[in-house]
Amino acid sequence: MAILSRFCMLSALAGLASAWLAGDNKEITSKDNKNLFSSVNNKVRGVNLGSQFIFEPWLGESAWSDMGCSGRASEFDCVSSMGQKAANESFAKHWGSWITQDDISEMVSYGLNTIRVPVGYWLREDLVDSSEHFPQGGLEYVQKLCGWASDAGLYIIMDLHGAPEAQTPNNAFTGQNNPNPGFYQEDQYERALKFLEWMAEMIHRQDEFRNVGMLEVLNEPMQDNDKASSMRENYYPKAFERIRAVETKLSVDKKDYLHIQMMDKLWGSGDPTEHLDDQYYAAYDDHRYYKWDKSVETTHDNYISTSCKDKRDSNSPTIVGEWSLAVPKSMDKASDWQPNSSNADFYRKWFAAQVHSYEQGQGWVFWTWKSQLNDYRWSYQDAVKAGVIPKDFNSLEDVCG
Template identity: 75%
Template sequence: MGVLSKVAALGAFAGLATAWLPETNKKIQSNDGKNLFTSSNGKIRGVNLGSQFIFEPWIGTSEWNSMGCGSTGSEFDCVSSLGQDAANSAFQKHWGDWITQDDISEMVSYSLNTIRIPVGYWLREDLVYSDSEHFPQGGLDFVKKVCGWASDAGMYIIMDLHGAPGAQTPGNAFTGQLASEPGFYQDYQYERALKFLEWMTGLIHSTDEFRNVGMLEIVNEPVQDDDKASSMRQNYYPKAFERIRANETSAGIDKADYLHIQMMDKLWGSGDPNQYIDDLYYAAYDDHRYLKWDTSVDASHDSYISESCSDNRDSNTPTIVGEWSLAVPDDVESDSDWDPKSQTDFYGKWFAAQVHSYEKQQGWVFWTWKAQLNDYRWSYQDAVKAGVIPKDLSSLQNVCN
């Protein structure tokens, strides 16, 4: 496994994407010559674009209702309810409004340098079974637009297959559908996902707006079931590497410019992602860390900060903590001791503690950039406005002495 060693000035690439993991002193520049990675010493500091291209209704209930989707629980269900044409119009308006160029500029002003973009396989519309699968259409142009803004600003982009064919986990809107069973773990569904990855690889390497997409995550949060996870590791992961690399080889892409291929790390619980892969060149790993759901950690301020300060997310390298937040367990989140309005000092310290540990590895991507929850614990934008997260991340307090 390697990391691109040459110095890359992004403005030099007219229509060809370059893959890299940002490192200190690498000249990864915006259109106006700024290097967003200098202040982070090469570490990824980013946000997820949650609910932009895969809507999770809990994140934005008001937006979901305004789209006419309020009585439904997922994109699949909303499209089924509204009908294809009406749904297309509703989602295209959402895609144009939820994340704008002003959002990208605001992220940069907060010393962020990376975005992770969750997308569904239905972005490639010919993969959808039109008689039985119902998803919004027309998203690709909006993905290009967001990537273009981010590339112009000098941000690194992680493209994440967040919703896999058949759904990789049951009952969760982040897959685009509320599947009763995870249907992803069979050969014909793997094949559809592989076709998506090939297609996306080709787009990234041939589309100017995608020039800063350096990483392609091949499936988000697969099940931790032994049999299904084993099938995925043995049958899907190696083929994903083979098919992505074959696409790049046939396109004449220099090996130094290959995409990084990202899998969930060992700590996620789906087994060793490397088990059946022969060539791990430019492999990368995704770790999700939510203390909210970790029942082994006592729900107290001191325990949370102590746990986060000593947290080692090092089961694979290079690892990016691609999802985390300031959310706390449901049974205490409304208690006065955890009130986000009165406990800003604690939440600021806990944010700093998590950053401290996640930057022991390659860096982090917060979930999520914005939300309509009136609660900054899930919204980076709101946490900055509340004074919990500093605009200048170099001013973070050291709470882990």
């Protein structure tokens, strides 16, 4: 959307933490020796920490207003308006309260075993130039949160969600509301690559990050052919080279390398492996939002049957890193689609159908853990409380036969 215990099968590298694909290459245990993957066939079952380190105003308008950012489209715009010092203080309060250690404990109590942590390149503050405006001081809170998650035995996917100059237009998830995304050029690739090197070294050196086994090099790039082609040819291969160079420098055993994650072919930015000479520990991210899929007939029965047959296997291993229970805007307010108790049975079955399909691959990470929308279709925490998502996955209804 964050020291110290050791895991079974840790490498013998003094002072270095290990990385792995959870439950597959290596098991993990919590500080109190619980293995959250032991009973789920090594599938990822997780949540995104949306709006924790990159705030998306639509998810929490009240919190955004309380931060002094009301009416601002993105973090960049808010910091520009507030000034650096005031913004740093305001964002620090948010980072310390949006996701807490109690939230981490609650996730574990619901049977979840993974978190995906969206961050922006500005977390490494020396990459931010004088014309850019982002909150400062976030690294301390990322370390703390990852420490809590590691103690709890959660697997962590670190996700470069906001790239330099933005990778997609007019979207707050990039941290800036840029109408002309400028990421797709050499100088911006270089800034992102420096971020990845820095993050990879911290992951291997700092114990708080010991459960980070996957580093996603870019969230939701554009599907524009020229820009996507440049990214595949230039950025992806260099991301592999630079991350592996860090691991070589640190003498990390190859079995403890980070998994390097890219969006899969189904996302629409082409085949991410096209120019990769080395695909060792490559991993893939698929995002599945029925809300924006106009090809699926919007009926309860069809949503369930389509989800049961959904094939998300354009690359492997794939994690469906974002999905929700949200529906198209045209149906959003209809009585038989509203997120209330009357429709809970449908949403419960649809959740089970999507889980069925996504666990044919490596698993899933729901978007997102919490919101202020009063809508359980976007909030895992609210959906559990509404009885739409079970606390015990063994009680999931077999809707796919």
